[in-house]
Amino acid sequence: MTWLPYAVAVWLFVVGLYGVVTSRHLVHLIICLSVVQSSTYVLLLGIGFRAGAVAPVFADIPPGTPAVDPVVQALMLTDVVVEVTVTALLLALAVQAHERTGKLDPNELGMMRG
Amino acid sequence: MTSTTRLVVFAIAAATFAALLGAASAGIHPSNIYADFVNRVSVPERQITDAVTAVNFDIRGFDTLGEEFIMFASVLGVALLLRRQRDERDGPPVDRARGRSVPVSSDAVRILTIALVGPVVLFGIYVVVHGQATPGGGFQGGVVLATAPLLIYLAGEYGSLCRVAPRWLVETAEAIGAGAYGVIGAIAMLRSERFLENWLPLGRAGDVFSGGSVALIDLAVGLEVAGGFILLLLLFLEETLVRRDPA
Secondary structure, three states: OOOHHHHHHHHHHHHHHHHHHHOOOHHHHHHHHHHHHHHHHHHHHHHHOOOOOEOOEOOOOOOOOOEOOHHHHHHHHHHHHHHHHHHHHHHHHHHHHHHHHOOOOHHHHOOOOO | OOHHHHHHHHHHHHHHHHHHHHHHHHOOOOOOHHHHHHHHHHHHHHOOOEHHHHHHHHHOHHHHHHHHHHHHHHHHHHHHHOOOOOOOEEOOOOOOEOOEOOOOOOHHHHHHHHHHHHHHHHHHHHHHHOOOOOOOOHHHHHHHHHHHHHHHHHOOOHHHHHHHOOHHHHHHHHHHHHHHHHHHHHHHHHOOOOOOOOOOOOOOOOOOOOOOHHHHHHHHHHHHHHHHHHHHHHHHHHHHHHEEOOO
């Protein structure tokens, strides 16, 4: 076990949050949120990793060979697909915000209107 | 709040958060008990050689049902947000970009993309149906399938895209895919087994028809993911190409 994936995960999370906080553009903000989310991929795959183990596919290797954790990989694979659709939802919100107000800078979108 | 105060507040909060997250990560001691268990049983008990698919659609199939409906709800939200507003009208589809004209797709791009559509569809179907045997399955194959309409659009054929993948067909495919997952689970209950219990003959590991009802769920998820992604593509293209703001 190594600490590197955990350090990368923490760094990705914080640097993504920095992007969200300082963002001047809604599309940039949504991409920063994707960066934050990708830290969970690194963290979970880091947890599932085992030195010297193979991929958990036993099509051409005998069952019982040491393999990495398939559970975190299953989480990743559904999450990657779900994340894309959630990003699309956020981008649709940005499109609507731009249509209603003509602005895309979150700092200028402070006022709420009924 | 000025941007400087915001940065200072963020710096303090982020440093604390990073320290705590780092400390929490240092305390993680991965346990391999569950992973080893899954890796051991997926072939003998489910005839599934890809343990990731075994987790997704059988051992933790209920969790994936939830994930799938998150996806379904997001796509539904996009459809709701990008519907035609009362003051908008539809015009002929044109690519538009602010401050410059949009170039027409070159012949090289058109030939390459149109030539790729067939192989991409075939590859997508291959990935969907071999989820039990090799890396792949409904999620991955569905995304591969959804790139085929995107290639048609890149070739500059928006009209053909609307004929190949009409809105009603894509919406129906997505809905059937999402519903079929639940129905496959409920059939197990009709046979007085637990929800999402594997109820088809398991077949032989490595075959296309192995893993019992996992093969069916793979197809359902592939249909839903492909439908959902193509629907997203159609919705955003409609918003940018067809919609005209009130003058």
